Amino acid sequence: MYFGSHVSIRKGYLGAAVAAKTIGAKAFQYFPKNPRGLTIKKFDRTDAERCAAFTKVHGLITIAHTSYPVNLAAEGDKQKKIIQSILNDLEIVEACQSIGLVVHFGVYKGKDLLQGYKNIISSLNMVLNQWNGKALILLENQAGQSAKMGMTLEELVYIRNLADSPEKIGFCLDTCHAFASGLWNGENWDALLEKGKHLGYFDHLKAIHLNDSMFPTGSYRDRHANIGKGYVGEKGFKQFLNTNLLNNLPFILETPESSQYTHQQEIDYLKKLVSKDK
Secondary structure (H helix, E strand, O other): EEEEEEOOOOHHHHHHHHOOOOOOOOOEEOOEEEEOOOOOOOOOOHHHHHHHHHHHHHHHHHEEOOOOOOOOOOOHHHHHHHHHHHHHHHHHHHHHHOEEEEEEOOOOOOOOOHHHHHHHHHHHHHHOOOOOOOEEEEEOOOOOOOOOOOOOHHHHHHHHOOOOOOHHHHEEEEHHHHHHOOOOOOOOOHHHHHHHHOOOOOHHHHEEOOOOOOOOOEEEEEEEOOOOOOOOOOHHHHHHHHHHHHHOOOOOOOOOOOOOOOHHHHHHHHHHHOOOOO
């Protein structure tokens, strides 16, 4: 299975790929540029292309993640800056030959929630009407911490279907977000799986953010825990990871790392978890 983690690009895109391979990962995620801003980056295309060549030779699957300020539900000048930032990210992602760019569903705090959904569709259309590459926008489900939006499979699927270019949009499932929002309670995976199949969600699922939760299901708290060490627990993840429908997807850890417990150790734990009898 394609287990990996988020990796820094401090040493460049190729450096990130080498670092991922060094810890035994078969997949990794990276920020295309500074994650704290929307400034357009003039990136080193040669470095990105070397990253692409390295991942191809070593069979690594890669995805990228937008900067923190990106909000598809934004309006006005902020929306315009976000559109340009996403397009810049997609150009980098394409050069690295990654599957796509993970983008949070969006947060809208105005009184008319419907306007928030309209803004999300508008932002997606403005991006994808200008984008002709192979890299996808990967919509990520949300925990409900900042706004009660993007927490259900229905929202994700319907927003994709309403966009002008749905073929350019896929999904990234964050397990902590799903648990925190109450979508997944650690015991209802089979029912959620059937719902997702019926809606067509899994037809377009391209990546997994693999995170346990520091808080109980339905808490709306987006705080990641190491796999098996949070409220989901080993039993819940064992069932999740042994879902055949998820085979061949990249599973990306966004969990705490320290000198006492590294992502390499956590990847080794995941390998043991899926090797156990179902």
